[in-house]
Amino acid sequence: MSEGIGVLLADDEDLIRTGLRIIIESEPGLSVVGEAADGAAAVSLARSLRPDVVLMDVRMPAVDGIQATRALTVAEGAPKVLVVTTLENDDYVYEALRAGASGFLLKRARADELVQAIRVVAAGESLLFPAAIRSLVAARGAARAVPGIGRLTTREGDVLRLMARGLSNAEIAAELVVGTETVKTHVGNVLAKLGARDRTQAVVAAYESGFVSPR
Amino acid sequence: MSEGIGVLLADDEDLIRTGLRIIIESEPGLSVVGEAADGAAAVSLARSLRPDVVLMDVRMPAVDGIQATRALTVAEGAPKVLVVTTLENDDYVYEALRAGASGFLLKRARADELVQAIRVVAAGESLLFPAAIRSLVAARGAARAVPGIGRLTTREGDVLRLMARGLSNAEIAAELVVGTETVKTHVGNVLAKLGARDRTQAVVAAYESGFVSPR
DNA sequence: GGGCTTTTCCCCCACATGGGGGAGGCGCGT
DNA sequence: ACGCGCCTCCCCCATGTGGGGGAAAAGCCC
Structure with a gap:
């Protein structure tokens, strides 16, 4: 040129x-x-x-x-x-x-x-x-207000944030210093409140709603 | 006031x-x-x-x-x-x-x-x-250039986009009108190229890199 | 034509995930 | 004191997911 x-x-x-x-x-x-x-x-x-x-x-x-x-x-x-x-x-x-x-x-x-x-x-x-x-x-x-994302408890919010960074249940448990069974419970509650079928949908909802942002 | x-x-x-x-x-x-x-x-x-x-x-x-x-x-x-x-x-x-x-x-x-x-x-x-x-x-x-995200084939890109909308392998297969085994192959390739361990990490990478955007 | 990539599909198998229960402790407001 | 929500942990179990292979057809470049 x-x-x-x-x-x-x-x-x-x-x-x-x-x-x-x-x-x-x-x-x-x-x-x-x-x-x-x-x-x-x-x-x-x-x-x-x-x-x-x-x-x-x-x-x-x-x-x-x-x-x-x-x-x-x-x-x-x-x-x-x-x-x-x-x-x-x-x-x-x-x-x-x-x-x-x-x-x-x-x-x-x-x-x-x-x-x-x-x-x-x-x-x-x-x-x-x-x-x-x-x-x-x-x-x-325009960030879709995902129904129920405001109903998350603080602990559930912690778990969702870590989920949205790609951590497994075991890794989240290690990060929060609790048992994996505990994490499973929180994850289950998060999925229920967000109306998500699996953790991937929950992570998508977290991004779409602005709960987490692309860093 | x-x-x-x-x-x-x-x-x-x-x-x-x-x-x-x-x-x-x-x-x-x-x-x-x-x-x-x-x-x-x-x-x-x-x-x-x-x-x-x-x-x-x-x-x-x-x-x-x-x-x-x-x-x-x-x-x-x-x-x-x-x-x-x-x-x-x-x-x-x-x-x-x-x-x-x-x-x-x-x-x-x-x-x-x-x-x-x-x-x-x-x-x-x-x-x-x-x-x-x-x-x-x-x-x-600042969108982290996820190494390998540019190496995705068009089909793999399609699959990643649908993954990032929370679809399961079966749903992706239905959407793309192919077999679930095919989708599994593509998903495996995407994970390998992105260095992701599971689909959640792949979706995170897709958001972080700007490959998909919060709609 | 002979590689090359891409797309499609298949098998077997280990395992994390998610759903269904239950249960104890703790703080908090009434 | 009692109820309630939250956090914590446990059991069983169905299955989606992901890794290890392999393989055939189509398109593309040299």
């Missing part, structure tokens, strides 16, 4: 891609190195073309932008991903960030905002547009 | 509380309805005093601000929590939002920024200061 910042466009709508390309190409130091109409193409093109920044639409056929972002950012020397969407009230913000996106941008952004956003993420900085912040923080409220 | 916006201060340092109180009390429409020196006191005071906004320090004795925030925001008609910290490079941002905080603020913020932040969150809006955005987005990079 020699000089400047190489950008890969990933959007299923031709009109959008054309508009973006015109804006980017008319900007000194920026150039479009490739275009993809779906997530799968975006991933393979990004690997061969090695752009600096990928403008990734959230909603695309076959593989959506979130999955594509996840696939891209796990690799070494991965490009920065700037997620673009039309939706203002967008639940994907949170998921996109978890998937490894460097920023979030609305399609209604002005040309100069777009250019600035590309330069910012290419420089390694992070970026969120105000509307994205609102939905991001709002996403926290 | 009759009129205006009632604020509860939760910070273990007297100097900080005093400074905050002076700023808030001198502002028309804002008043300090109570003060707490630790998380436990903050939770109980918030329940009795029912402030509109809680200024919550992250680091406090006994119960830290994150836990206190979690305890507060699960209730109905909970106050808005504005998390305050001295640390600019703060990993707690992400966790605080998951815990239900409405915003994040640095202690070095100017008085007028503080007042504005309180009014914003009291009005039901969300707020993140620029420095907090950076560490928030950076937190996504």
Whole structure:
């Protein structure tokens, strides 16, 4: 890519891609190195073309932008991903960030905002547009209130926390300095209160409800 | 609390509380309805005093601000929590939002920024200061790159995703329209590649690495 | 064509897990 | 003093899970 910042466009709508390309190409130091109409193409093109920044639409056929972002950012020397969407009230913000996106941008952004956003993420900085912040923080409220998770006793909470770290009953017993039979009782109570069938479902509920957070 | 916006201060340092109180009390429409020196006191005071906004320090004795925030925001008609910290490079941002905080603020913020932040969150809006955005987005990079999670085949990825939703092998088999023996093979491969001992650890790794996100 | 990976399916077997009971002690509020 | 919830520990038992093998078909790269 020699000089400047190489950008890969990933959007299923031709009109959008054309508009973006015109804006980017008319900007000194920026150039479009490739275009993809779906997530799968975006991933393979990004690997061969090695752009600096990928403008990734959230909603695309076959593989959506979130999955594509996840696939891209796990690799070494991965490009920065700037997620673009039309939706203002967008639940994907949170998921996109978890998937490894460097920023979030609305399609209604002005040309100069777009250019600035590309330069910012290419420089390694992070970026969120105000509307994205609102939905991001709002996403926290979307943590499903798992019924019964508030009815856990302190000991049951301890056990669930350790379960959610992947410990076996024996390991939890050692950690809490009690017998394995005791742990089994607590685990059984936790499962009953959370309506979980097995410990895996309990751990899922713990994450979904925000009882534990990805560290 | 009759009129205006009632604020509860939760910070273990007297100097900080005093400074905050002076700023808030001198502002028309804002008043300090109570003060707490630790998380436990903050939770109980918030329940009795029912402030509109809680200024919550992250680091406090006994119960830290994150836990206190979690305890507060699960209730109905909970106050808005504005998390305050001295640390600019703060990993707690992400966790605080998951815990239900409405915003994040640095202690070095100017008085007028503080007042504005309180009014914003009291009005039901969300707020993140620029420095907090950076560490928030950076937190996504902190998703531990689980070694081997990128080596999963597409089918193994499918299986892991369903595991992370709490499905049993039989249910996964039904979902993917294959035999349970097939699912067992995939599960075994996933465990081996992720270095997990059982499915629970695999699910934990899936969440920790951002392979799946709390929906 | 000959490897290679991937996906599919099968056998046997050890074991942790989870469900069903029961039981004693302890703190706490009435 | 009594009840109640919580924590602790124990028994039996069905079974889902995971580890050890093996194997066939399909697609892919060289």
